[in-house]
Amino acid sequence: MSNRAKQPPLDRATIAQFGPSRAYAAEIRVDAGVEPDKTVKTHCCFCGQQCGLQLKVKDNTILGIEPWYEFPFNRGMLCPKGVKRYLQQGHPDRLLHAYEKSSESASGFRELSYERAISRVAEAIERIQTEHGRDAFAVLSGASLTTEKTYLMGKFAHMCLRTANIDYNGRLCMVSAAAGNKKAFGIDRAANPWTDILEAEVVLVAGANVAECAPITTDYIWRARDRGAKVIVVDPRLTPIARTCDLFLPVKPGRDTALFSGILQLMIKNDWLDHDFIAKKTVGFEALARSVEEWTPRRTAEVTGVSEAAIRRAAEWWGKAETSFLMHARGIEHHSHGVMNVLSAINIVLASGRIGRPGCGYATITGQANGQGGREHGQKCDQLPGGRDLANPEHRAYVAEVWGIEPEHLPQPGVDAYEIMRKAHAGEIRGLLSICFNPVVSLPDNNFVRAALQKLDFFVAIDFFLSETARYADVVLPGSLQEEDEGTVTQVEGRIVRINKAVEPPADARQDWRIIQDIAKSLGRERGLTFDSVEEIFEELRVASRGGVSDYSGVTYARIEEHFGVFWPCRSDALDGAPQPTPRGTPRLFEPGSYNPVAKGSGPFYFEDGKARFNLTPHHDPKEDTDEEYPIILTTGRVVSQFLSGNQTRRIGPLVDHYPEPKVEIHPRLAARLDIVDGDWTTVESRRGSCTLRASVLRTIRPDTVFIPYHWGGRKSANQLTISAQDPISKIPEYKVCAVRVHKAEAAPEYSDKLEPQQ
Amino acid sequence: MTVPETLEFFVDPGRCIGCQSCVQACAECDTHKGQSMIQLDYLDRAHSTQTVPVVCMHCESPTCAEVCPADAIKRTEDGVVQTARKPRCIACNNCVLACPFGVPKMSTRVNLMMKCDMCYDRTSVGLKPMCASVCPSQALAFATRAEMARLRPGARPVNAFQFGAQTIRTKVNMMVPDEPSCEIVDVTSAMFEPTIGHDILDTVFEGDENEHE
Numbered sequence: 001m002s003n004r005a006k007q008p009p010l011d012r013a014t015i016a017q018f019g020p021s022r023a024y025a026a027e028i029r030v031d032a033g034v035e036p037d038k039t040v041k042t043h044c045c046f047c048g049q050q051c052g053l054q055l056k057v058k059d060n061t062i063l064g065i066e067p068w069y070e071f072p073f074n075r076g077m078l079c080p081k082g083v084k085r086y087l088q089q090g091h092p093d094r095l096l097h098a099y100e101k102s103s104e105s106a107s108g109f110r111e112l113s114y115e116r117a118i119s120r121v122a123e124a125i126e127r128i129q130t131e132h133g134r135d136a137f138a139v140l141s142g143a144s145l146t147t148e149k150t151y152l153m154g155k156f157a158h159m160c161l162r163t164a165n166i167d168y169n170g171r172l173c174m175v176s177a178a179a180g181n182k183k184a185f186g187i188d189r190a191a192n193p194w195t196d197i198l199e200a201e202v203v204l205v206a207g208a209n210v211a212e213c214a215p216i217t218t219d220y221i222w223r224a225r226d227r228g229a230k231v232i233v234v235d236p237r238l239t240p241i242a243r244t245c246d247l248f249l250p251v252k253p254g255r256d257t258a259l260f261s262g263i264l265q266l267m268i269k270n271d272w273l274d275h276d277f278i279a280k281k282t283v284g285f286e287a288l289a290r291s292v293e294e295w296t297p298r299r300t301a302e303v304t305g306v307s308e309a310a311i312r313r314a315a316e317w318w319g320k321a322e323t324s325f326l327m328h329a330r331g332i333e334h335h336s337h338g339v340m341n342v343l344s345a346i347n348i349v350l351a352s353g354r355i356g357r358p359g360c361g362y363a364t365i366t367g368q369a370n371g372q373g374g375r376e377h378g379q380k381c382d383q384l385p386g387g388r389d390l391a392n393p394e395h396r397a398y399v400a401e402v403w404g405i406e407p408e409h410l411p412q413p414g415v416d417a418y419e420i421m422r423k424a425h426a427g428e429i430r431g432l433l434s435i436c437f438n439p440v441v442s443l444p445d446n447n448f449v450r451a452a453l454q455k456l457d458f459f460v461a462i463d464f465f466l467s468e469t470a471r472y473a474d475v476v477l478p479g480s481l482q483e484e485d486e487g488t489v490t491q492v493e494g495r496i497v498r499i500n501k502a503v504e505p506p507a508d509a510r511q512d513w514r515i516i517q518d519i520a521k522s523l524g525r526e527r528g529l530t531f532d533s534v535e536e537i538f539e540e541l542r543v544a545s546r547g548g549v550s551d552y553s554g555v556t557y558a559r560i561e562e563h564f565g566v567f568w569p570c571r572s573d574a575l576d577g578a579p580q581p582t583p584r585g586t587p588r589l590f591e592p593g594s595y596n597p598v599a600k601g602s603g604p605f606y607f608e609d610g611k612a613r614f615n616l617t618p619h620h621d622p623k624e625d626t627d628e629e630y631p632i633i634l635t636t637g638r639v640v641s642q643f644l645s646g647n648q649t650r651r652i653g654p655l656v657d658h659y660p661e662p663k664v665e666i667h668p669r670l671a672a673r674l675d676i677v678d679g680d681w682t683t684v685e686s687r688r689g690s691c692t693l694r695a696s697v698l699r700t701i702r703p704d705t706v707f708i709p710y711h712w713g714g715r716k717s718a719n720q721l722t723i724s725a726q727d728p729i730s731k732i733p734e735y736k737v738c739a740v741r742v743h744k745a746e747a748a749p750e751y752s753d754k755l756e757p758q759q
Numbered sequence: 760m761t762v763p764e765t766l767e768f769f770v771d772p773g774r775c776i777g778c779q780s781c782v783q784a785c786a787e788c789d790t791h792k793g794q795s796m797i798q799l800d801y802l803d804r805a806h807s808t809q810t811v812p813v814v815c816m817h818c819e820s821p822t823c824a825e826v827c828p829a830d831a832i833k834r835t836e837d838g839v840v841q842t843a844r845k846p847r848c849i850a851c852n853n854c855v856l857a858c859p860f861g862v863p864k865m866s867t868r869v870n871l872m873m874k875c876d877m878c879y880d881r882t883s884v885g886l887k888p889m890c891a892s893v894c895p896s897q898a899l900a901f902a903t904r905a906e907m908a909r910l911r912p913g914a915r916p917v918n919a920f921q922f923g924a925q926t927i928r929t930k931v932n933m934m935v936p937d938e939p940s941c942e943i944v945d946v947t948s949a950m951f952e953p954t955i956g957h958d959i960l961d962t963v964f965e966g967d968e969n970e971h972e
Contacts, residue, residue: 024793025793026793029792031792032790076892078780078784079895083780083784083787083893211776212776215778215780215895216895218774226910226911226913238946240810243809250947302951306951310949640777658779658783667946669947696804697805699806699947702946703946703947
């Protein structure tokens, strides 16, 4: 099949009605005489940093933001997305009613009543589950939802629909880090509060474009640097945080395990190890030490593409430091061996013994708003609330009791988000409900994803804007924006914070949890889904998580507000032999002498013996390496002005104007070979699709690699090119490496004079 | 209430990450909502991600005011140079052309020169300006001189600038590094590229490789 035949449609008529269009501040929002009725303390609706901010509200309209200086994490600081987030509210594209697919309407959709839409959804679920079995109806959820909603989504799938097939968009985000952390530490959470960064002598940032994806963290790193810390950055691109770092390791995409193994080899050779910690607090070091012997500096340099001298220097700085903080993000996690990359990074932390103390830290930088809380309470395909396992009989029994059902009525673990698409494509899954997920933009090889959605008998999307994915829905239900509901989210440090409601949902739009409960009621299966308030959901979640690793039982809304957030685990009462829990929870994990419910006092880590695990991390090349036909590496990522699939940020005018359209970044050496100059229309092709964008020729990327940010849909989508290879353990897709060829385009692409930049 | 004497504005381009949070936040200021008075540009994107925010430097003897034929631009007692007075401004563009920092903007929509007034509505009641409040890397900071000296030991504030024969003293400070480093790090500098004999490092990162062999 030719790539051209598979090109996504331009969808101009749908876009004309539903956007994305750009909103700017106007009317009462620019009227200096208008005083707000109230200001609401809450948090940003975008990334996992969850910066505190205040929304200024007048007549159910958010006028703008006011910094919240007292909130300790960001102290008033915000990135441009946080400053302009208010423009998503009252937006002309906002879904005010339910819609159903209609061939008679130019846009492809016609309005219908909310009640009728709910019964259409319930009828379809009933029919599909009766005809094809319960698992034939799948649910896709998201980690930008509040923890209460994610808990409810898991309960809805597992107890009401009794389908095995629920998964979430954290599958594209947090799962490699989560799996790696569970294997090494027995718990999946950033080990330290961010204030520990300030005390570190060495800060190692691997695969994290901190300045653009977690901007507030820049301040922590640079304050550490001002206090004398050395900053090491591992990235194939010289990102803004790398510009002033002390040591830059321009790793070839997909070779992170080799780099960390090479650093560990030098730490062992030079005896830069904490022998006491290794002996008393860990297991598995000897086998690992033998396995990394082969990673000499020379071989590491050959595989990683980083100079030998730079590798030696990184190992020496890291090895000799008294305190340190290692942080990583999707750059090392979005790989077919993402878990190995994470484990290899953790290995150099454990070998140094620098964890569980002030200034000694390790963390993955959570991506989505509730990337942490959203992966703890049962919307992952193998999970139950409290970080419990759906396959574990004891865990099933506990949650079944809380929910008042028999354990055997809980389904067994289902499949991951991409596998749900494959099963839809294969006809095994016939119906789908999605919320807070835009897979047509965000999943790799998205030409396949569109084809899969088109094969469904019935697809319902809950959203506040008609996302690229919702364009394929049979029914669209108008959900709620973050500012239209309350609840909690858990941010990057494991700190649970309060989202406060600022405005009411407009017209027929409803709070998402009410929509889910309305569907359950229409199905006649509302038992357990009859909550009257968000806090009521949270109170049940506290009980359901009690005794689990992700224990929220001691967390209350009042405590969160009193302490500017509570760090889980936070137990409600003292367990046998355990010290009394503190009201702020557990800011720092793994402190010497700390208690946890798995080790029960035998050690600080979450295994029965209380010891952390070293893991063997053999190096594997990426699934699709370069060859003669496709000789260049494509890597993907983000820009600061856009968030995730852009369903929100591509509608906020000032953010669109900042970086209107995706460009392909090319090193001048490669550009010269391809006869491409800055600004040229350039076609990037993989075995799965092709994409024509303007070239940005710059020296801040490896010459063997090109980069495209992924936030756009349709023919501008980088994920037309990416590969759906997945990590065997975490099932994260390999967004960060695939093979492409690049050439100057013969002509401007068709979209260039038909669509606006954000469309 | 006036701006507390001790709080000053600092621009520290070394910390700028180009996120444009300041540009976006400036447009949230009540006196010019929807319009930003800050310019933020890449120096040379082809070579570096270095960006620089340009805010009004609030000169002691503002060139914009000196060249204004209508005497429309006023400086407050505490040294804040304000947007042109609406009844006086004749939209002649003299200030736009004369400012050595390129700050004033002509709003053709309302025929008025507009510029940063250091968030007078905020700073006059003890709040930080919007841009320095939100800046995620604190490249724009509003703090005391002593705080800055303590927090940024490697840099010092400068507030005198030479433009030809003209010396300009400003209320706003520019942080300059004690030990200037003009080196631009190219990605390829730290790469292992045996095919072109390019396994270099020592020229890029200070120190001697041999010391830790």
